[in-house]
Amino acid sequence: MDNLEIGHHISHQFDAELASVLNHLMNMGGMVEQQIRDATESLIENNTTLAQQVVVGDTKINALEVAIDEECIRILAKRQPTAIDLRLVIAIFKTITDLERIGDQAERIARQTLNLGGRECPATFCESFGEMSSLVLQMVHATLDAFTRLDTQSAANTTMVDDKVDMLYVDILTQLLPRIEARPNQAGEHINMMWATRALERIGDHSCNICEYVIYFVKGKDVRHIGRDAMKKFQD
Amino acid sequence: MDNLEIGHHISHQFDAELASVLNHLMNMGGMVEQQIRDATESLIENNTTLAQQVVVGDTKINALEVAIDEECIRILAKRQPTAIDLRLVIAIFKTITDLERIGDQAERIARQTLNLGGRECPATFCESFGEMSSLVLQMVHATLDAFTRLDTQSAANTTMVDDKVDMLYVDILTQLLPRIEARPNQAGEHINMMWATRALERIGDHSCNICEYVIYFVKGKDVRHIGRDAMKKFQD
Numbered sequence: 001m002d003n004l005e006i007g008h009h010i011s012h013q014f015d016a017e018l019a020s021v022l023n024h025l026m027n028m029g030g031m032v033e034q035q036i037r038d039a040t041e042s043l044i045e046n047n048t049t050l051a052q053q054v055v056v057g058d059t060k061i062n063a064l065e066v067a068i069d070e071e072c073i074r075i076l077a078k079r080q081p082t083a084i085d086l087r088l089v090i091a092i093f094k095t096i097t098d099l100e101r102i103g104d105q106a107e108r109i110a111r112q113t114l115n116l117g118g119r120e121c122p123a124t125f126c127e128s129f130g131e132m133s134s135l136v137l138q139m140v141h142a143t144l145d146a147f148t149r150l151d152t153q154s155a156a157n158t159t160m161v162d163d164k165v166d167m168l169y170v171d172i173l174t175q176l177l178p179r180i181e182a183r184p185n186q187a188g189e190h191i192n193m194m195w196a197t198r199a200l201e202r203i204g205d206h207s208c209n210i211c212e213y214v215i216y217f218v219k220g221k222d223v224r225h226i227g228r229d230a231m232k233k234f235q236d
Numbered sequence: 237m238d239n240l241e242i243g244h245h246i247s248h249q250f251d252a253e254l255a256s257v258l259n260h261l262m263n264m265g266g267m268v269e270q271q272i273r274d275a276t277e278s279l280i281e282n283n284t285t286l287a288q289q290v291v292v293g294d295t296k297i298n299a300l301e302v303a304i305d306e307e308c309i310r311i312l313a314k315r316q317p318t319a320i321d322l323r324l325v326i327a328i329f330k331t332i333t334d335l336e337r338i339g340d341q342a343e344r345i346a347r348q349t350l351n352l353g354g355r356e357c358p359a360t361f362c363e364s365f366g367e368m369s370s371l372v373l374q375m376v377h378a379t380l381d382a383f384t385r386l387d388t389q390s391a392a393n394t395t396m397v398d399d400k401v402d403m404l405y406v407d408i409l410t411q412l413l414p415r416i417e418a419r420p421n422q423a424g425e426h427i428n429m430m431w432a433t434r435a436l437e438r439i440g441d442h443s444c445n446i447c448e449y450v451i452y453f454v455k456g457k458d459v460r461h462i463g464r465d466a467m468k469k470f471q472d
Contacts, residue, residue, distance in 0.1 A: 059461070062460065062461035063461070065460070065461075066458050066460055066461065069458065070458070073322065073323075073326060076312065076322055076326075077318045077319070077322055080316035080318075082313045082316075083313070086309065086312055086313055087309075090309060090312075090329075093326075093329065094333070097330070097333060177423055177424055177427070180416060180420060180423040180427075181420040181421060181423050182420070184416060184417040184418070184420040184423075185417060187413055187416040187417050187420075187423070188413055191413070191416075191427070191430070194427070222302050222305065222306070224298065224301070224302055225295070225298035225299070225301075225302065
């Protein structure tokens with residue numbers, strides 16, 4: 001938390017409260033990253049035990065979301081922050097909603113592993129899925145890092161990575177479709193793989209949302225829905 | 237807005253601001269409902285012109301989200317509400333995020349219509365999809381109604397409807413899978429139908445989220461992630 005300028009308040013108590021909520025947010029982020037990693041491994045290694053663990057783990061992330069929400073509401077009620085402090089609390093509010101939904105998507109991947117019930121995914125799929133998952137994990141990590149360092153440039157750069165994620169998503173779907181056509185009796189399994197790939201793609205989108213909140217917080221500018229070209233000016 | 241008790245503040249200006257933001261939220265809700273209706277019609281009637289309209293219409297919903305967010309932040313900064321007023325602003329904040337994502341899902345359905353490029357969906361699918369869409373629309377409408385009337389009982393009831401939506405979702409997927417197996421050369425089209433069905437299912441989930449915010453606002457109790465059984469006690 002060293003990089004966030006939260007030490008400028010007259011009330012040390014307020015600083016402590018902000019630092020605490022930010023620490024909880026980063027813990028939640030770390031847990032979410034681990035869930036993505038485990039869910040991916042469960043699918044690639046067809047490890048249903050690990051998948052089960054991810055499903056159970058999601059309840060902890062849900063509980064963290066509710067707890068951090070309550071912390072934010074307490075800060076708003078007690079400290080009535082304005083200007084940049086208010087924007088920070090709002091950014092945290094919104095970020096944890098997206099983090100929780102990233103957690104849901106990781107759970108969704110794990111559920112596909114369970115649906116597959118130990119059946120192996122094709123090697124080409126595993127390779128592409130692993131590559132896409134690594135890229136998505138890089139995005140989530142860079143996003144949380146940009147949040148900690150309030151780095152709008154890095155936040156804007158990270159949203160650009162989502163284009164690559166989207167391309168990989170289309171690639172994998174394009175790979176899977178002819179496999180379904182060729183092996184219609186395995187359509188169900190291939191559709192499970194599609195859902196899992198879709199979940200990864202959604203994680204990229206949620207990461208972008210968080211990057212936009214970072215820019216909103218630092219610049220006071222709402223950059224949602226402005227499109228990639230307009231976003232590019234925050235990269236410099 | 238008659239049913240919301242917002243006339244209890246000393247500052248009439250504050251009441252006017254709250255009424256205004258709630259009216260904007262309800263306008264956004266009405267637009268989102270229309271988008272779901274149009275997206276559904278576009279798919280069932282394979283009407284690509286209507287689908288195109290839905291895609292364009294989504295930008296208006298996105299703009300409304302940003303505008304309402306800004307209104308909420310202005311209220312927080314200027315009025316520094318506490319207790320129930322603060323909870324209302326938070327509930328609005330969260331609700332518009334879900335409304336915006338419902339809009340995204342409607343757009344997603346319209347995009348499947350465009351992907352199908354005028355090819356007809358099978359009659360049995362159209363019938364089930366239409367039924368599921370009606371149910372989802374009822375949910376969204378009841379949700380917005382519960383918000384206006386601050387009716388926690390109706391909000392809790394609405395979350396229960398989501399179980400029916402989920403069942404219909406599984407039914408449609410179960411219908412589509414053997415069709416893919418029987419006609420592998422039309423797998424792509426059937427997968428488009430699956431994505432559209434999935435989008436409807438997600439709209440049900442977002443509706444549930446909003447119902448939970450209504451309960452949070454009225455009861456001061458966070459009911460997210462508590463499960464259906466625990467939710468039932470809010471039905472009486």
